[in-house]
Amino acid sequence: MFDLDRIISLLRQGRHIAEETVYTLCLLSQELLMNESNVTHVNTPVTICGDIHGQLHDLLTLFEKSGGIEKSRYIFLGDFVDRGFYSLESFLLLLCYKLRYPDRITLIRGNHETRQITKVYGFYDEIMRKYGNSNVWRYCCEVFDYLSLGAIVNQSVFCVHGGLSPDVMTIDEIRSVDRKQEVPHEGAMCDLLWSDPDDVDTWSLSPRGAGFLFGGQQVQEFLSRNGVDLIARAHQLVMEGYKEMFDNGLVTVWSAPNYCYRCGNVAAVLRIDDDLSRSYTIFEAVQPQNDVGNTILPTRKPQMDYFL
Amino acid sequence: MERVVQQTDYDALSCRISAIYKGYLPSPCYQLAKCGYMGYKEIHMDYINGLKHVSRRIHGKVTRTLQSSYPVMNYGTYLRTVSIDLELNGILSKIGKDQRVQILDLGGGSDLRMVPLLRNYPNLKFVDVDYSESTKVKSKALWETQGLREFLKLQEPQGDQLVRSDRYELISCDLNDLNQTSVKLDKVTDADVPTIIITECVLCYMTQDASQKLIEYLINHYKSGHWVSYDPIGGSSENDRFGTIMQANLRDSRNLEMPTLMIFNSKEKYANRFAPLQTSIQDMWELFNKIPQDEIKRLKSLQFLDELEELKVMQTHYVFCKSQWGNV
Known part of the structure; x- marks a missing residue:
């Protein structure tokens, strides 16, 4: 039978999950996510988390260092998959938590939660390696299409994966976007997932080739127009784990320590308390040789990730 | 250790093929327009076919990741390859086509630069130096490739010999053994002829002592020349852990050591290896930012590069260094 707690326990150990089980999980998740609005309301206290990128063992550390799903509320800002070796387990674990504790976890879509990007950056290959066919990848991609585009904490903190869009000035306008689709190459939905803050005077072309660069003025206008104090976003590697910009009106939170197993950065999560105060928790990558319990460790090291 | 280092050649080849x-x-604006590299793709594809006849195992290793290569790796391979090619062609064209000149490609393994360079510079002699395991494979693969065999005018090797021609030599030796290296190089090079030395990810595998002795010997032995080098650096700022993680990853995954990664961990320290020569050094991120917009646009159209941060972290930890001595 479908036993959520057992699946969670298997996932935490990085164990194989049967294709049928993944199918059921994805179906249940879609039904749950379908009813969420594009921008979900979340109450304090809450812990906001940035990119995970398939680093399952670091995701487990994240929960350990920040109270755990049994006791705390979480918002994940997207980019659950690609790059790391455990994209599937990381994503499914978050889905299981969502099913098990629906009001304690909010999942926002990142620019990697798309068919096109996962084909290049590892998730598709991981599924082919683990299952020998692409079914599980397709089930997951269908869930991606239902993920929220943002969240708002106590009418005060706007959460999004990438950043702002010149096409949507208010949070209400974001609510009217039709989100249940593959991420388009342009337009509001694309920008929310792809844009970056930068030292620019106005909306500028992004070097990524999707989304925009936006500056302090665009941030201040968005904050005052929508009556919020802070934009919390992820999307960019920050070596120190987080970075506040524009008079603390925007913060980048990054939660994948030692990104791609080689960048040497630390990770952070941001806790917003009832009085709206911010506190950051910094954490480091799991040491591969530090064999705690019976978790399996990233043994399959990449062969080609340096220039030799 | 020798085998572990030798195998890195297949990684480099695999990256280049990807x-x-x-x-x-090849880059149209750099390798084609500025270097005049004709048939670049064909040369490599022919060689890979030749390699298949020599060893299916090596061929498989080199072509395995062809389909799924990450953009960040392709960008890095592009940067190192194009930077060295541009520099070589700049030096050679300055010396002029009428002058005798020699290139020593130290530890270059499967590098095929000698083909376009020998074609474009009629007074160039090209010497490939590497471990015997590497040169044996290369010798056989070149012989198996009709186009390259004919173009290089290779003489049929007898017994254990390697292919050679009047303008191309393959030398088997261990660069850590300076006596052996100097004796073998002496037989095929002329100390009075302007000399270009290439070390592309080679010095990083040597000990400090062996690499410094090699540099010192060569820049004193050859009357005039240029040294072009590409290597990783560990990073020198307080919170920079790239180098120590790289050492640990390479040790764990393939028992590969980079003894000087944290010794010559900054651009300044790396460049100082070539003191007192006139030396300039840049990291690959600086070079990336000098690429003209049209070429960036072309690169972007090939694969979608999702982020620049990771590229920056990696490329600030690789350097391109050029030194010059004597009257060239």
Whole structure:
């Protein structure tokens, strides 16, 4: 039978999950996510988390260092998959938590939660390696299409994966976007997932080739127009784990320590308390040789990730 | 250790083949327009076919990741390859086509630069130096490749010999053994002829002592020359852990050591290896930012590069260094 707690326990150990089980999980998740609005309301206290990128063992550390799903509320800002070796387990674990504790976890879509990007950056290959066919990848991609585009904490903190869009000035306008689709190459939905803050005077072309660069003025206008104090976003590697910009009106939170197993950065999560105060928790990558319990460790090291 | 280091050649070749397969190389504005590299893709594809006849195992290793190569790796391969090619062609064209000149490609393994360079510079002699395991494979693969065999005018090797021609030599030796290296190089090079030395990811595998002795010997032995080098650096700022993680990853995954990664961990310290020569050094991120917009646009159209941060972290930890001595 479908036993959520057992699946969670298997996932935490990085164990194989049967294709049928993944199918059921994805179906249940879609039904749950379908009813969420594009921008979900979340109450304090809450812990906001940035990119995970398939680093399952670091995701487990994240929960350990920040109270755990049994006791705390979480918002994940997207980019659950690609790059790391455990994209599937990381994503499914978050889905299981969502099913098990629906009001304690909010999942926002990142620019990697798309068919096109996962084909290049590892998730598709991981599924082919683990299952020998692409079914599980397709089930997951269908869930991606239902993920929220943002969240708002106590009418005060706007959460999004990438950043702002010149096409949507208010949070209400974001609510009217039709989100249940593959991420388009342009337009509001694309920008929310792809844009970056930068030292620019106005909306500028992004070097990524999707989304925009936006500056302090665009941030201040968005904050005052929508009556919020802070934009919390992820999307960019920050070596120190987080970075506040524009008079603390925007913060980048990054939660994948030692990104791609080689960048040497630390990770952070941001806790917003009832009085709206911010506190950051910094954490480091799991040491591969530090064999705690019976978790399996990233043994399959990449062969080609340096220039030799 | 020798085998572990020798095997890194297949990684470099594999990266180059991926970059060619995806269209990063050859670069029209650099390698074609400025270096005049004709038939770049064909040369490599022919060689890979030749390699298949020599060893299916090596061929498989080199072509395995062709389909799924990451953009960040292709960008890095593009940067190192194009930077060295541009520098070599700049030096050679300054010396002029009428002058005798020699290139020593130290530890270059499967590098095929000698083909376009020998074609374009009629008074150039090209010497490939590497471990015997590497040169044996290369010798056989070149012989198996009709186009390259004929173009290089290779003489049929007898017994254990390697292919050679009047203008191309393959030398088997261990660069850590300076006596052996100097004796073997003396037989095929002329100390009075302007000399270009290439070390592309080679010095990083040597000990400080062996690499410094090699540099010192060569820049004193050859009357005039240029040294072109590409290597990783560990990073020198307080919170920079790239180098120590790289050492640990390479040790764990393939028992590969980079003894000087944290010794010559900054651009300044790396450049100082070539003191007192006139030396300039840049990291690959600086070079990336000098690429003209049209070429960036072309690169972007090949594969979608999702982020620049990771590229920056990696490329600030690789350097391109050029030194010059004597009257060239």
